Amino acid sequence: EVQLLESGGGLVQPGGSLRLSCAASGFTFSSYAMSWVRQAPGKGLEWVSAISGSGGSTYYADSVKGRFTISRDNSKNTLYLQMNSLRAEDTAVYYCAKGRGATKPYTAGVDYWGQGTLVTVSS
Amino acid sequence: QAVVTQEPSLTVSPGGTVTLTCGSSTGAVTSGHYPYWFQQKPGQAPRTLIYDTSNKHSWTPARFSGSLLGGKAALTLSGAQPEDEAEYYCLLSYSGRGVFGGGTKLTVL
Numbered sequence: 001e002v003q004l005l006e007s008g009g010g011l012v013q014p015g016g017s018l019r020l021s022c023a024a025s026g027f028t029f030s031s032y033a034m035s036w037v038r039q040a041p042g043k044g045l046e047w048v049s050a051i052s053g054s055g056g057s058t059y060y061a062d063s064v065k066g067r068f069t070i071s072r073d074n075s076k077n078t079l080y081l082q083m084n085s086l087r088a089e090d091t092a093v094y095y096c097a098k099g100r101g102a103t104k105p106y107t108a109g110v111d112y113w114g115q116g117t118l119v120t121v122s123s
Numbered sequence: 124q125a126v127v128t129q130e131p132s133l134t135v136s137p138g139g140t141v142t143l144t145c146g147s148s149t150g151a152v153t154s155g156h157y158p159y160w161f162q163q164k165p166g167q168a169p170r171t172l173i174y175d176t177s178n179k180h181s182w183t184p185a186r187f188s189g190s191l192l193g194g195k196a197a198l199t200l201s202g203a204q205p206e207d208e209a210e211y212y213c214l215l216s217y218s219g220r221g222v223f224g225g226g227t228k229l230t231v232l
Contacts, residue, residue, distance in 0.1 A: 035221070037169075045161070045169065045212050047221035059220045062124045095168060108216035109159050111180065113168045 002026040002112045004096045009117030016086050016121070022079040022096030022114060030054065030074040033099035033107040036081050038092035039116075048094070049081065053102030064090075086121045093118050125149045127215050129224035134232055135203045143227045144195040145213030151194035156215040158196035160189055163226075164209045172211075173198060203231050 008020040022034070035050035049070040050059045058070050069082040079096055094117055097110040126148040135141035145158060152158060160173035171180055173189035176196065186202045196213055208231045213224045 037223075044210075044226040045163075045214075045223045047214065047223055050219070050221070057219070061220065100174060104219035105157050105216045107219045108221035109157060109174060109214060110161070110169075110221075111171050111174060113170065115168050 002098060004098060004112060004114035006094065006096045006114045006117040009094065009119045011120045011122065012086055013123050014087060014121055017082070017084045018086065018119060020081040020083070020094055020096075020117060020119070024077045024079065024096075024098070027098070029072075029077040031102055033102055034072060034079045035097045035099060035107065035110060036070065036079075037095045037097050037110065037113075038090075038119075039095070040089070040092040043092075046092070047108070050099070050107040051079070052104070052107060057103065057107070059107055083119070086119075088121050091119060091121045124220075125215070125217055125222050127213060127222045127224040129211075129213060129227045131225070132228040132230070134230045135200065135207075137203055137205060137231055139203050140199065140201045141203060141229065142192070143198045143200075143211055143213075143229070144192065145197070145215065145224050146195045147215055149217075152191060152196045152215060154191065156196070156217070158189065158191075159214040160187075160196075160198045161212045161214065162209050163212065169212065200229075205231050207231055 096114040098112040099106040163169040177189040
């Protein structure tokens with residue numbers, strides 16, 4: 001059974017940093033692209049970032065490029081999202097998501113979702 | 124970055140049929156956009172219903188189907204049930220990056 005468990009969310013001040021983690025199980029982690037999707041309170045889904053199965057290719061939404069960094073540790077079956085220079089508009093539930101294959105175009109899509117972790121950016 | 128458009132809201136009668144659509148600001152949606160459809164109910168994480176235009180997951184009810192229709196991706200619900208009331212999102216792929224539509228709130232009434 002595929003399981004994705006996010007952690008690391010919380011309250012952070014504007015301009016601050018936070019690192020999210022996603023522990024994956026139930027599948028061969030290195031064989032699949034992984035991504036982060038967020039949802040601001042009362043709003044729709046926003047695709048944030050994705051990484052190929054090997055970690056060699058990364059993709060970002062324009063809204064986070066240069067501020068967020070996605071990475072993975074295939075030896076630990078864990079996905080990360082380093083978020084710097086956080087803004088109030090980054091406040092959202094962040095979902096970890098599994099792709100259907102290792103590389104593009106599977107970096108864009110999602111077949112399994114985690115339950116999400118809430119990030120609040122506020123002073 | 125491309126903009127993906129969906130109907131903000133639709134209503135369907137129980138047992139009825141409704142089609143939700145997903146358009147792209149860059150032109151016609153094709154199979155090369157690998158369209159996905161997701162269902163989200165209040166307080167829950169989304170779940171994937173359709174991938175690659177028309178493929179279903181094992182958990183996708185048979186009454187849902189995906190297609191390309193008039194230059195858009197489409198999700199058709201045939202025989203709507205009360206439990207189908209939810210928000211529906213599409214996702215299109217653009218060279219490895221994804222873009223979600225704004226979502227369609229489907230009411231079964």
